Amino acid sequence: MTDKTNTGPSSNAPENAPQWRLEGEQNATVMVLSGIWQARTGTIPVFPKDGLPKTPEGHLSFETSGIQAWDTGLIAFLWDLKRVAHDAGISLDMQTLPGPMRQLLELLPEAPDDPVHHKSPRPPLLEAVGRRSIASMTEVGVVSELAALTAKGAVQTILGRSRMRLSDLLANTSDAGPYALLIVGIVNFLIGAILAFVGAVELQKFAAGVYVASLVGIAMVREMAAVMTAIIMAGRTGGAYAARISTMQGNEEIDALNVFGIQPSTYLILPAVLSLIITMPFLYLYGCLIGMLGGFVVSISMLDITAAGYFHQTVTSFGIGQFIFGFVKSIVFGAFIGLTSCRIGLKAGRSAADVGIAATRAVVVGIVGVIAIDAIFAVIADVLGI
Amino acid sequence: MPDQTVLSLRDVTLSFGPKIIQKNISLDVRKGSIFAVMGGSGCGKSTLLKSMIGLLRPSVGEYHVGDENYWAGSDAHRTDLNHRFGVLFQSGALWSSMTIGENIALPLQMFTNLKPPVIRRLVELKLGFVGMLQAIDLYPSEISGGMRKRAGLARALALDPDILFFDEPSAGLDPITSARLDDLILNLRDGLGATIVIVSHELSSLFHIADDGIFLDAKTKIPIAHGSPRDLRDNCTDPQVHAFMHRERDEEGNK
Numbered sequence: 001m002t003d004k005t006n007t008g009p010s011s012n013a014p015e016n017a018p019q020w021r022l023e024g025e026q027n028a029t030v031m032v033l034s035g036i037w038q039a040r041t042g043t044i045p046v047f048p049k050d051g052l053p054k055t056p057e058g059h060l061s062f063e064t065s066g067i068q069a070w071d072t073g074l075i076a077f078l079w080d081l082k083r084v085a086h087d088a089g090i091s092l093d094m095q096t097l098p099g100p101m102r103q104l105l106e107l108l109p110e111a112p113d114d115p116v117h118h119k120s121p122r123p124p125l126l127e128a129v130g131r132r133s134i135a136s137m138t139e140v141g142v143v144s145e146l147a148a149l150t151a152k153g154a155v156q157t158i159l160g161r162s163r164m165r166l167s168d169l170l171a172n173t174s175d176a177g178p179y180a181l182l183i184v185g186i187v188n189f190l191i192g193a194i195l196a197f198v199g200a201v202e203l204q205k206f207a208a209g210v211y212v213a214s215l216v217g218i219a220m221v222r223e224m225a226a227v228m229t230a231i232i233m234a235g236r237t238g239g240a241y242a243a244r245i246s247t248m249q250g251n252e253e254i255d256a257l258n259v260f261g262i263q264p265s266t267y268l269i270l271p272a273v274l275s276l277i278i279t280m281p282f283l284y285l286y287g288c289l290i291g292m293l294g295g296f297v298v299s300i301s302m303l304d305i306t307a308a309g310y311f312h313q314t315v316t317s318f319g320i321g322q323f324i325f326g327f328v329k330s331i332v333f334g335a336f337i338g339l340t341s342c343r344i345g346l347k348a349g350r351s352a353a354d355v356g357i358a359a360t361r362a363v364v365v366g367i368v369g370v371i372a373i374d375a376i377f378a379v380i381a382d383v384l385g386i
Numbered sequence: 387m388p389d390q391t392v393l394s395l396r397d398v399t400l401s402f403g404p405k406i407i408q409k410n411i412s413l414d415v416r417k418g419s420i421f422a423v424m425g426g427s428g429c430g431k432s433t434l435l436k437s438m439i440g441l442l443r444p445s446v447g448e449y450h451v452g453d454e455n456y457w458a459g460s461d462a463h464r465t466d467l468n469h470r471f472g473v474l475f476q477s478g479a480l481w482s483s484m485t486i487g488e489n490i491a492l493p494l495q496m497f498t499n500l501k502p503p504v505i506r507r508l509v510e511l512k513l514g515f516v517g518m519l520q521a522i523d524l525y526p527s528e529i530s531g532g533m534r535k536r537a538g539l540a541r542a543l544a545l546d547p548d549i550l551f552f553d554e555p556s557a558g559l560d561p562i563t564s565a566r567l568d569d570l571i572l573n574l575r576d577g578l579g580a581t582i583v584i585v586s587h588e589l590s591s592l593f594h595i596a597d598d599g600i601f602l603d604a605k606t607k608i609p610i611a612h613g614s615p616r617d618l619r620d621n622c623t624d625p626q627v628h629a630f631m632h633r634e635r636d637e638e639g640n641k
Contacts (some may be wrong), residue, residue: 039508039546042500046507071546072578076511104577107570108514351482351527 016068017043020077022051028059029090031081034066039073047080052088060085061093064101075104086110143343146265150273150339153266164270172275176237180283183236184229188287191224192216192294200303209303213310214317216295221318225287226326227374230333233276233283234366238341241272242362245345246355254346264346273338280334281327288326325386329377336373337366390417392549392581393438398447400433407433410608411447413600420575420582422592422599422615426630429604431585432476432553438583439473439551440464451549469497472542472580476553478534480526486513486537487522493544512540516570532563536570543574550574552584556591564588568595589631593619601627 018035029052037044052060060081067074078097082105085092094102123131157164199215245268248254257264292314299305341362348358393415400407407430415421423431436442438449440456449456451467459467480489490509494500500508513519516536521529529537535555542550555571556564568591575582586592592599592615601611601618603626611618611627619631628634 039504040498040500042498042504044504044507072508072511072543075577076507079511079514100577100579103573104515107517107573107577108511109517109519349527351525353483 018045018073018077019066020045020047023063028061030061030063032063032066033074034068036068037070037074037077039071039076041073044073044077047077047084049084049087051081052084052090054088058088058090059093060090061096063096064098070101072104075101075108078105079108082108082110139343143339146269146343147335147339149263149265150269153263153270154274157266157270164266164274168267169271169274172271173278175240176233176275177279177282180233180236180279181286184232184283184287185290187228187232188220188225188291189294191228192220192291192296193298194294195219195224195291196295196298197302200299204303209299210305210309210313212295212299212303213305213313216292216299217314217317218322220288220291220295221322221326223326223374225291226284226330226333227370229280229283229287229330230337230370231367233280233334234337234341234370235363237276238337238366239359239363241338241341242345242348243355243359245342246348246358249346249348250350250352250355269339269342272342273335276334276338277331278334280330284326284330288323321386325377325381329374332373332377333370336369340365340369391415392417392452393421393583394450395438396448396450398437398444398449400430400437400442401445406607408602408607408609409446411600411602413609413612415581415583416598417581418575418579419598420571420584420596422596423583423585423602424587424592424599424615424618424630425602426587426604429602430607431587431602434602435551435553435583435585439471440468469545470547470549472545472547472550474535474538474542474550474552474555476557477531478526478538480534480537480541482526485523485525486518486529486540489526489537490541490544493541497545508544512543513537515543515574516540532559535559535567539567539570543578546578548578548580550580550582552582552586554586554588555584556586556588564591565594567591571595587630589615589633601630 016036018033018037018041020031020033022029023032024030052058078101082092094106097105122128153164195216196212199212200209203209203211203215245254248268254264254268257267296307296310299310300307344358344362344365348354391414393413395411395413398411399409400411411434413421423434425431433442437444443457451470454463454467456464456467480486481492484492487506487509490512491505494505494508498505510519510522513522516539518533518536518540521533521537526534526537539552539555552571555567559567571582571584572595574580584592584596596615598614599612599618600609601624602608603610610624611622613622615631618627622628622631
């Protein structure tokens with residue numbers, strides 16, 4: 001009686017496994033289903049693409065009484081069948097399916113639309129390098145423009161035509177200044193102590209142990225205090241600015257500012273940059289002192305240097321010019337960290353992942369940038385003979 | 387067994403620290419029903435939903451899922467019970483670092499032993515249900531709010547839950563999309579045999595789909611009415627409920 005039988009691959013699988021077979025005439029086929037059709041078992045068969053004969057005007061009905069349990073796994077199989085039947089020109093007799101199965105199956109399209117791919121193909125190397133270069137040059141321009149806008153905002157605030165809220169500046173300043181004292185202190189103390197250790201090993205060979213004080217003093221004042229403090233601030237404050245501004249971007253808060261005609265450059269960026277410009281020089285001075293204290297503690301306890309000798313040697317080792325040099329550097333570092341981190345925050349996308357990317361990028365750009373600027377300063381100092 | 391109770395709350399009080407949100411909540415959700423949690427803004431609808439999906443432990447009262455006491459067991463036991471739940475959050479809550487397809491695949495990868503092609507097939511199926519198959523490789527930031535909701539619904543269906551929770555499913559959607567979502571919810575309920583708890587104040591949608599419900603009052607902080615939205619609209623005499631169901635302004639409702 002059965003003149004064509006097409007059986008699923010799992011026909012000799014254990015009992016209860018999902019099974020299907022086709023029975024009946026050429027153009028009035030019956031799909032007989034039995035067993036447990038649950039997606040979690042992972043045993044749902046795939047209906048083969050050539051599983052149905054190409055018979056236009058054909059009908060396919062269902063016999064589902066053998067199904068013991070089912071969930072969306074069965075629907076996945078029926079969907080395969082629906083698509084194959086559509087391609088073969090066979091109409092499904094949906095009325096022979098129980099109501100719930102029919103309702104779910106009717107939600108599914110016969111021929112899926114082509115998925116939209118968001119990924120554009122990878123450009124060739126040269127093009128990628130070119131794009132990167134143009135993008136980074138553009139970025140330099142954008143940051144300069146932002147700096148100009150922020151400076152303009154500062155002038156307007158002084159003239160009273162545009163408003164930066166003083167409370168924002170105070171909040172930013174206290175966050176960037178007093179709250180950073182502990183970590184800046186610890187790091188600079190340890191840097192001073194380490195320099196003293198390193199110097200002591202060599203200098204003692206020449207009975208010049210007292211010059212450890214000069215080494216620590218010059219190193220802290222010229223380089224270490226400013227650079228270490230800037231690196232700490234890039235990680236601590238720059239990352240925070242970028243994360244805050246990109247979260248505001250995600251909440252459409254920046255859009256709201258723009259609609260009111262409140263310049264983000266004046267309202268958000270100016271207090272952020274200004275607070276770093278104000279606090280960085282003080283943190284630098286504080287870092288110098290603490291660093292020298294670190295060197296002092298090591299020298300007193302390890303070398304035969306008197307406290308007075310160390311003090312005298314420190315004071316005579318550098319002039320006021322060196323201090324001004326470090327002071328100016330720390331101001332430039334502060335402005336750089338403030339501007340780049342705010343810019344990165346403004347440029348960020350609007351999702352949670354983008355906030356993380358913005359914070360990471362702000363810290364990386366801040367640290368690398370600070371060290372690069374420090375190198376430029378070293379060259380300038382060499383030329384000027386400071 | 388048409389009247390089997392799936393979820394039941396007994397004298398539950400919800401609070402954040404000393405601040406009481408709602409008290410004396412008792413409700414039974416029947417299997418296969420669509421249960422509406424209604425009330426004005428700030429009455430604790432979403433908090434009640436939060437508690438029902440295990441994000442907020444009630445300060446007093448008992449919560450049963452099926453025959454199990456939800457809060458009495460261990461954390462692991464609660465996680466197992468949670469696998470019976472599918473939750474559609476208010477704005478979709480899709481994980482933004484993953485594509486739509488990966489969002490739906492994640493629970494399957496974490497909690498089943500299925501192979502990647504099988505998972506892919508199920509992901510396509512769930513997206514097919516909500517008509518979003520073409521967006522499988524897009525990121526949540528690349529699709530519209532309505533699509534994000536439908537993708538969130540597909541993710542809620544990932545583990546074939548038998549209890550679905552929807553927080554404001556039609557908020558922020560245009561009337562046509564919202565009506566389509568209602569039909570989809572009805573289709574899924576009938577097709578999957580799922581039980582649905584829905585938080586909403588979209589009246590037209592509630593009248594259309596819900597067949598049972600509870601009305602929470604913001605002032606007295608207790609539930610003031612039980613029953614289906616249609617029934618409450620036509621028969622409830624409480625002025626608050628009447629005003630809500632007929633979109634009257636507060637002063638008119640209190641006359």
